[in-house]
Amino acid sequence: MSLHGSELTMAVALAVVKTLVLLVGGAITFFAYKAYRRTGQQALGFLAAGFGLVTLGFVLAGVVYELLNISLYLGILFESLLMLAGFLVIAYSLYVS
Template identity: 75%
Template sequence: MSPEAGGTEAAIALAIVKTLSLVVGGLITFLAFRAYRRTHQRALGLLTVGFGLVTLGLVLAGTLYEILGVSLYVGILLESLLMLAGFLVIAYSLYVT
């Protein structure tokens, strides 16, 4: 089944969910950055970077596919790589003190 076979309703729902994920992820990243700026703790700085990467990864596949015409599979691969990098940075930030 092709990615386009889901219909217009699914595309709208996906756009709404991705937008909400971007807003919430951006808020979490902003709050982590404010905490880092207030305390200057390296772990909070890394946490900010990690959440930023995950948030960017959440919206990357659709953006690349819709706007730049990149293959959906390539977009999903890049999205997954950014999310993996973000989760690795988050894990490292929680490991180091």
């Protein structure tokens, strides 16, 4: 795939944003997991898992699209399913607390 001009700019911007999401989402997941380990509260463990799924879904969709050469729609569906699962786990963590 050849990128020109504004397409290249958008690809770089997307890569930067995805990297920042990975870093921030990873930090949130780490701190939630650290709080779970410190307190032993099951809800914090679910919260960490939920944020991990959301972060993983957001980042992996682009990676899967690029590396496995799948359709963009399938990549977006994959991302959405992981994010939905993550949000369900986060909601459950808030419900059980």
